[in-house]
Amino acid sequence: MSGVRAPVAVETGETVEQALAAGGARLRDAGVEAPRRDALLLLAAMLAVAPDTLRMRPERPLDAAERSAFETVLARRAGREPVSRIVGVREFWSLPFKITRDTLDPRADSETLIDAVLARIGDRNAPLDILDLGTGSGCLLLALLSELPAARGLGVDISEAALQVARENAAALDLSGRANFLRASWGAALGGAWQVIVSNPPYILSGELPDLAPEVQDFDPPVALAGGPDGLDAYRALAPEIARLMAPGGLAALEIGTTQIDSVEMLLRAAGLQDVGRERDLAGNWRCLLAGNAARPADWRK
Ligand SMILES: C[S@@+](CC[C@H](N)C(=O)[O-])C[C@H]1O[C@@H](n2cnc3c(N)ncnc32)[C@H](O)[C@@H]1O
Incomplete structure (x- = not known):
């Protein structure tokens, strides 16, 4: 075996449901029209899964890399960039x-x-x-x-x-x-x-x-x-x-x-x-x- 190890996912202790609640609140404060929906679409895009898949797993934990990627796109949406432009x-x-x-x-x-x-x-x-x-x-x-x-x-x-x-x-x-x-x-x-x-x-x-x-x-x-x-x-x-x-x-x-x-x-x-x-x-x-x-x-x- 070589000494190279797969990166270890660092758990944040935050679940999908908690991240969506916090993300939705942040987008609502920024004046976004459908904050919870947009938070869901963005998190789903970051995790490369369908929004429905995410909805069915609210208890799924997020690791640090996932949380950080979500944070980046949330900031863009809070700056009122449309979801379509963020995901391209x-x-x-x-x-x-x-x-x-x-x-x-x-x-x-x-x-x-x-x-x-x-x-x-x-x-x-x-x-x-x-x-x-x-x-x-x-x-x-x-x-x-x-x-x-x-x-x-x-x-x-x-x-x-x-x-x-x-x-x-x-x-x-x-x-x-x-x-x-x-x-x-x-x-x-x-x-x-x-x-x-x-x-x-x-x-x-x-x-x-x-x-x-x-x-x-x-x-x-x-x-x-x-x-x-x-x-x-x-x-x-x-x-x-x-x-x-x-x-x-x-x-x-x-x-x-x-x-x-x-x-x-x-x-x-x-x-x-x-x-x-x-x-x-x-x-x-x-x-x-x-x-x-x-x-x-x-x-x-x-
Ligand atoms: C309202 S957008 C429509 C784009 C696309 N057809 C759509 O429906 O999503 C108008 C388009 O006209 C182009 N445009 C503006 N002035 C133009 C001109 N003088 N000649 C050709 N295209 C022009 C713009 O670059 C833009 O892509």
């Missing part, structure tokens, strides 16, 4: 997406766009070309490609660092063969005729940025949030480009802020597009505006 992954459309400081943390509300597009596709095996303007982590494009086996797509973003994350997500989801990514400002560098165009552009009004929760204001990239004085800067740029790039009978799905639906509809109409549908998110707010062009719907559409 966000689930979107039931798929895992890597996120970094360069990507927006995908929101569940954005799944409204995926539902809206899929609901209007009659033939899911059609060889569609999908364009995602402002792709960030790639979540919209890759979620659609995961449902549409013959579709191909292009994700565009102004941020090369975000595109690098989107490429990694495409590879991890085994979608690299059907997804390309390009650094550009919206559709300016593009041509072609795209059957499906999706975009979740920055749409927060300049005056509302200071009121955002610290989780958003301090951790989402500003370029993913700031929509200008009235929140509509990106839509003004996007409307004519979507009209130019849309295939006859194509479909565009735009995410919008809760009060922006009529203003965005006017911008799209001024660019020659038609409002072909509106969808609410789970909270009942208008979240998605669908636009088409004057041509009759194509055969892949319902």
Whole structure:
């Protein structure tokens, strides 16, 4: 035998239940909205087990290394960094997406766009070309490609660092063969005729940025949030480009802020597009505006 010994786990005398109680209290004092849930998610991630596994073993003792790792992530959450950013992954459309400081943390509300597009596709095996303007982590494009086996797509973003994350997500989801990514400002560098165009552009009004929760204001990239004085800067740029790039009978799905639906509809109409549908998110707010062009719907559409 060599003299090398396995490190001895030093018991702290603290159980999972005690650590969660203390961690939850600390997060509550820091103003975190769901402190106990977040403490559980973080401890589970640190121990590399499912949260339910941990819930079923409240008496499990923590050793010193585990307690110290939990302490580190608790401090980050107490500084209002979102759990998803601490663990580096966000689930979107039931798929895992890597996120970094360069990507927006995908929101569940954005799944409204995926539902809206899929609901209007009659033939899911059609060889569609999908364009995602402002792709960030790639979540919209890759979620659609995961449902549409013959579709191909292009994700565009102004941020090369975000595109690098989107490429990694495409590879991890085994979608690299059907997804390309390009650094550009919206559709300016593009041509072609795209059957499906999706975009979740920055749409927060300049005056509302200071009121955002610290989780958003301090951790989402500003370029993913700031929509200008009235929140509509990106839509003004996007409307004519979507009209130019849309295939006859194509479909565009735009995410919008809760009060922006009529203003965005006017911008799209001024660019020659038609409002072909509106969808609410789970909270009942208008979240998605669908636009088409004057041509009759194509055969892949319902
Ligand atoms: C609200 S985030 C959406 C990210 C992702 N699609 C999602 O839903 O999670 C907006 C994205 O638009 C990108 N963006 C901002 N200005 C842009 C521009 N001029 N051209 C292309 N992308 C831009 C940002 O870098 C960011 O990734």
